[in-house]
Amino acid sequence: MSEDALSPYRAKRDPARTPEPVPPPGSVSPGRDDTFVVQEHHASALHWDFRLERGGVLVSWAVPKGVPLDPAVNRLAVQTEDHPVSYADFEGDIAGGEYGGGGVSIWDRGTYETEEWTDGKVKVVLRGSRVEGRYVLFRTGGSNWMMHRMSPPPAGYLPLPARVGPMVATAARAVPEDDERWAYEMAWGGVRAEVHVEGGRPTAWSRDGIDITATYPELRAMAESMGATQAVLDGVLVALDAVGRPSVGLLRQRMDVTGAARVRRLSASTPVTFLVVDVLHLDGRSTTERPYRERRALLEGLGLAGPSWRTPPAWFGGGAAVLTAAREQHLDGVVAKQIESPYRPGARSRAWLRIATPRTRGT
Numbered sequence: 001m002s003e004d005a006l007s008p009y010r011a012k013r014d015p016a017r018t019p020e021p022v023p024p025p026g027s028v029s030p031g032r033d034d035t036f037v038v039q040e041h042h043a044s045a046l047h048w049d050f051r052l053e054r055g056g057v058l059v060s061w062a063v064p065k066g067v068p069l070d071p072a073v074n075r076l077a078v079q080t081e082d083h084p085v086s087y088a089d090f091e092g093d094i095a096g097g098e099y100g101g102g103g104v105s106i107w108d109r110g111t112y113e114t115e116e117w118t119d120g121k122v123k124v125v126l127r128g129s130r131v132e133g134r135y136v137l138f139r140t141g142g143s144n145w146m147m148h149r150m151s152p153p154p155a156g157y158l159p160l161p162a163r164v165g166p167m168v169a170t171a172a173r174a175v176p177e178d179d180e181r182w183a184y185e186m187a188w189g190g191v192r193a194e195v196h197v198e199g200g201r202p203t204a205w206s207r208d209g210i211d212i213t214a215t216y217p218e219l220r221a222m223a224e225s226m227g228a229t230q231a232v233l234d235g236v237l238v239a240l241d242a243v244g245r246p247s248v249g250l251l252r253q254r255m256d257v258t259g260a261a262r263v264r265r266l267s268a269s270t271p272v273t274f275l276v277v278d279v280l281h282l283d284g285r286s287t288t289e290r291p292y293r294e295r296r297a298l299l300e301g302l303g304l305a306g307p308s309w310r311t312p313p314a315w316f317g318g319g320a321a322v323l324t325a326a327r328e329q330h331l332d333g334v335v336a337k338q339i340e341s342p343y344r345p346g347a348r349s350r351a352w353l354r355i356a357t358p359r360t361r362g363t
Contacts, residue, residue, distance in 0.1 A: 005057050008081040012099045020094065021086040028056035028084070036126055037088040037109040038067055043102035046200040046224045050077065050147070052112060052124065057082040059122075061145060065199025066228050067108075067131050068149050069284065070159045075199075077137055077147040107228060123150075157284040160198050164232055164280045164288070165346035166207050169335050172353040175319035176336060183292060184315045184322040187333040187354060188246050188275055190238035191255065195274065197223045197231045215257055217267050218308035219274060225306055233304075234278035234343075239270055245330060274309040280343055288343040295343065319355075327357040 005028060015022040035053040040046075041062075048066045051058035061077035068075045088109065094101045110128030117123075120139040126132060133151030140146055153159075176182050192207040193216075202223035204213045213219065216237060239250035253270050257263055279299045280288050287295050296314055304311045315322050319336060326334050333356040341351035 005055070005082050006084060009083055012081065014098075018094055018098050019092045020090055021084055023084050023086065030056040031085060033114065034111045035085070035088055035109070036112045036124070036128065038107045038128070038131065039090070040105050040107040040227050041100065041102060042104075042224065042227075043094075043100050046227070048107060048228070049080070049104075051083060051088065052122070053085055053088070054114075054117070056085065058085055058087055061137065061147070063147055065201065067135075068147060069131070069157055070153050071149045071151065072159065073149075075147045077145040079143045079145055154284065158281070158286055159284075160196055160230055161232065161281060161286075163196075163205055163209065164194060164234075164343075165209075166192055166194060166234065167344050167346070167352060168348040169352035169354040170348055170350045172336070172355050175323060175334075175355060176353065179319050180317050181339055182317070182319060182336045182353075183296065183339050184319050185277055185335045185337070186312060186322075186326055186329075186331050187335050187356075188236045188238050188312075189248065189332045190236040190246055190251055190272075190275070193235055193237050193274065194280075195219055195223075195233045195235065197226050197229065197233065200224045200227060214260070215254065215263060216272055216274075217263060218272055222274060222304065222306055222309040226302070226304075229302065230281070230283050231279055231302070232281035233276050233299075234280055235274050235276040237272045237274055239272050271308060276304050276309065276311050277314075278343065280345075288345060291340045291342060292337050293339045323355060323357065331357065333357045 006023065010022060013020060013022050031053060033054050037051050039049045041049050047062045047064045049060055050063050050067060051060045060080045060083050062080050063075055063077045065075050091105050093103050108128040108130040110126065113125045115123040115125065121136065123136045125134050133149060135147060135149055137145045137147050193212065194205045196203040200223050202213060202219040204216060204219055206212050238246040239254060241247040241250060250270050254266055254272055257266060276299065279295055282298055287298060299311060316339065322334050333354060336353040336355060338351040
């Protein structure tokens with residue numbers, strides 16, 4: 001293959017300004033045509049770069065929502081310039097303002113076999129640590145392709161559900177007597193939200209099943225930070241006052257708002273924070289039948305913490321002290337959850353108890 005194969009790549013990069021490999025002009029050396037890599041790229045828009053070694057270069061596609069694991073889902077793949085084979089090892093930060101500025105990390109890599117390769121169709125078998133199976137990319141027009149998984153889903157894989165539905169606590173007057181069987185969370189008094197994250201993009205539903213994604217654009221940054229993690233998160237949207245306490249008055253300014261311009265203005269002046277309290281689906285597996293203690297461990301393992309999202313603490317036992325702390329912080333109360341209880345979508349259950357502080361009890 002001639003040196004022209006990498007000319008478009010070199011034309012977009014200054015080796016003095018980017019850590020990416022920029023080989024000098026000259027012929028490239030064909031290899032075994034059997035290496036693939038998928039790189040997670042947090043550029044101006046999160047995407048995954050899918051690259052196949054062929055003819056001494058990496059033929060590349062940008063896949064906005066990532067490599068599909070479900071054969072029922074096709075993903076857009078936009079062909080980009082060929083990259084040098086050495087790019088298969090690249091991880092790092094491309095400076096802002098440069099082409100492709102943002103963080104790059106290797107999401108998966110391995111070997112592949114070619115079954116078919118034409119100008120409009122590429123059919124391969126991938127063997128990676130995260131992705132295995134037969135895939136086909138087919139051109140739909142210009143640089144736009146679609147990526148389709150031909151193999152069945154991975155064993156045990158479940159696609160992201162359309163909606164789960166919130167489990168609801170039952171009102172109680174006091175902390176349970178068998179305190180050691182319960183975990184306790186603060187009752188935050190915000191907007192209950194079920195947030196689906198896939199391909200770094202969120203979809204949010206209210207308790208009543210209304211799509212509220214556009215109303216709370218703060219969720220986008222959280223979803224992007226999660227990369228390829230697929231999840232359904234249960235939590236509460238709150239607006240915090242100057243001392244960091246949830247404010248119902250501030251939150252009302254954000255509720256039921258429509259119109260992109262107005263939402264944008266309010267998200268700047270009155271931001272919301274998503275407090276994540278449970279995980280109901282994670283990376284192709286439903287977690288609703290797992291006990292609370294296991295779901296809590298999975299949630300904490302996600303490390304969800306950022307400018308507009310966080311995982312508030314939970315306490316195992318010690319309910320009286322938690323209720324006292326809630327009263328001192330002028331919160332509505334606590335939610336007690338049986339440690340061994342599964343998640344019951346759409347059900348009101350005594351496995352969850354909402355205990356009001358004396359300040360709000362009876363109102």
